Amino acid sequence: MYRYDQHDHQIIKERIAQFRDQVRRRLANELTEEEFLPLRLQNGLYFQRHAYMLRVAVPYGMLSSEQLRTFAFIARKYDRGYGHFTTRQNIQYNWINLEDAPDILEHLAKVEMHAIQTSGNCMRNITSDEFAGVAADEVIDPRAYAEILRQWTTFHPEFAYLPRKFKIAINGSKEDRAAIAVHDIGLTVVHNEAGEVGFKVMVGGGMGRTPILGSVIRExxxxxxxxxxxxxxxxxxxxxxxxxxxYKARIKILVKAIGADVFAQQVEEEWAEIKDGPATLTEVELKRVASFFSSPDYAQLPSHDAEFEQHKEENKAFANWVKRNVKPHKVAGYTAVVLSLKKPGVPPGDATAEQMDFVADLADKYSFGELRVTHEQNLVLADVKQSELFAVWQETKAHGLATPNIGLLTDMICCPGGDFCALANAKSIPIALDITDRFNDLDYLHDIGDIELNMSGCINACGHHHVGNIGILGVDKDGSEWYQVSIGGAQGNQAAIGKIIGPSFSAGQMPEVIDRIIQVYIRERLENERFIDTTQRLGIAPFKDFVYGTPIKTTEHHGEDAGSVVSY
Known part of the structure; x- marks a missing residue:
């Protein structure tokens, strides 16, 4: 993975010194909160319901074991012993003291990390496919381009104060696992008919108050x-x-207002003025950056390991884990392993300091010292030998990271919601835990099959609810918390925005609502038909009729105190 050069080290060092002085001035009341607000946001520091929250950038989702150990150290020393991995492939700490923030940034800098541009009206962390470089369906490894864009966007003076935040995602595989259609700019690395490498460019995607799928402005x-x-x-x-x-400042609003064709023409005219300027990428520079992403020293292995196959035959639990959590690899004899951060009873995306230390050790032992963060809020060991999968499963199971639910209903995306976020209209973590309790039968989950449930505590859509097969949005109704449900959303190559099925529900009704939706799917699905295919074939009508057909009993749900739901 990429290592900082002298320029990276210099700008990070200078930024920390600058922010340390800004924090000192704020604590001494030499800066008002209004004056301090844009300064802290530029360094990823938000003020939430209970404390400051620090968002740390994980560029294109790649981490070294050393960096993850630093995350664990920060969680243990400066937070409450855990961190939260987000849909932007970042990590957040929810209980930060202001006076500690500069020290935390110093610790991050020692392992070549920072929190710059994780907030504010600027270009945010570049995201990508968590399986980049190892995916069996990869056309071109996008990581070198992602790193080049990271360097280009960091402290770009012309775009430090954009109308609104700006997000870029890049994908290099046949299947889009970077959700490029719902980003301000989505890039797909492709070959043209002559075999040359380039990008298909989408612009104007996004969620929030006005969910829109991006438009292709250049093939x-x-x-x-x-x-x-x-x-x-x-x-x-x-x-x-x-x-x-x-609320109307994102690029999606501009593209929609003037039309994608007009926007594309304006871009082409502007591009003609700078097309061959200093920012033109050279082959020398591309090769330099790409050299940091060379393949590890893979062993020559058979495609199938006999002992591994025997373990699958003899151990159903292991076989289920392999089916859901182990992904194909482009190198024979290797696999990619998804470590589930969705154990029942745990807020989705949370990992304790002990778990982070353990995963770092696991990466050193089994995956060349590297790991990935997914935008589904899980972790990935990208280079695990097939022959070592049984050992990895046994070790991860002992640390609560082997729940065999990747892609299933309980592998839900969930923002921190009202337990932490000052912007949220409703809590999301207790609802996620209630739904997980309701669907705690793994055999039943495997029978339901692939289904994505995404939940946000407010319209800002940090939980990507618009593109969930089932989407849940927390809303405020006369000062109380209610939940709006949509179905039919999807990410990937067939991206779609879900449709709201009707009036919102109380927190206590939500598990029954999801259960009724699943009952309709099981009743109506065709053979081997996924939930998303059934909903898109039938529309919302049969789901709406059954959900609202009879009164929904309100049940007890998880407590009001955020601390009460953080259980490992």
């Missing part, structure tokens, strides 16, 4: 021009994006 962009073309996009947005209303 093929030569790789040399990825930065100049993106610069043209951002210039048009910076010039014409609305600044009078933050």
């Amino acid at each position: 093929f962009l030569p790789w040399q021009h990825v930065m100049t073309y993106l610069e043209a996009i951002l210039r048009i947005y910076n010039q014409y994006g609305r600044r009078d209303n933050k």
Whole structure:
């Protein structure tokens, strides 16, 4: 993975010193909170319901074992012993003291990490496919381009104060696992008919108050021009994006207002002025950065390991884990292993300091010292020998990281919600735990099959509820917490925005609502038909009729205190 050069080290060092002085001035009341607000946001520091929250960037989701151990150290020393992995492939700490923030940034800098541009109206962390470089369906490894864009976007002076936050995702595989359709810019690395490498460019995707799927504005962009073309996009947005209303300030609103064709034409005209300028990417630079992502020293292994196959035959629990949590690898004899952060009774995406230390050791032992963060809020060991899977399963099971539910209903995406976030209208963690309690039969979950349940505590959609096969949105109704349900959303190659099935529900009704939706699916599905296929074939009507057909009994749900639901 990429290592900082002298420029990275210098700018991080200078930024920490600058922020340390800003914190000192705030604590001494030399800065008001209003003056301090934009300064702390530039360093990933939010003020939440109970304390400051620090969001740390994990560029394109890649971590070394050393970096993960630093995350564990920070969780243990400065937080309450855990961290929360997010849908942006980052990690958040929810209980930070302001005076500790500069020290935390110092610890991060020692392992070449930071919290810069994880908030504010700037270009945020570049995200990508968590299986980049190892995916069996990969066309081109996107990581070198992701790193080049990381360097280009960091402290870019022209785009430090955009109309609104800006998110870029890049995918290099046949299947889109980076959710590029719901990003401000989504890039797919492709070959044209001549075999040349370039990008298909989507613009104007996003969720929040106005969920929109991005529009393709260029089918093929030569790789040399990825930065100049993106610069043209951002210039048009910076010039014409609305600044009078933050709810209408995202680039998706601009693209929708003038039309994708007109926007594309404006970009082309702007690009013509800078196309061959200093930001043109050279082959020398691409090869330099790509060299940091060379393949590990893989052993020559058979495609199938006899002992592994025997373990699957003899151990149903292991076989179920392999089916859900083990993914194909482009190198024979290797696999990618997804470590579930969705154990029943635990807030989705949370990991304790002890678990992080354990996963770091696991990465050193089985996966060349590297791991990945997924935007589904799980962790990945990308390079595990098939012959070592049984040992990995046994070890991870002992640490609560082997729940065989990847892609199933309880592998839900969930933001921290009202337990922590000051923007949230409703709690999300207790609802996630209640639903997990209701569907705690793994055999039943495996029978239901692939289904994505995404939940957000407010319209900002940090839980990606719009693209969940089932989406749950926390809403405020006369000062109380209610939940709106949608179905039919999807990410990936067939991205779709879900449709709301009707009026919202109370917290105590939610497990029964989800149960009724699943009952309709089981009743109506065709042979081997996934939930998303059934909902898109039938529409919302049969689900709505059954959910609202008879009164829904309200049940007890998890307590009000956030601390009471953090159970490992």
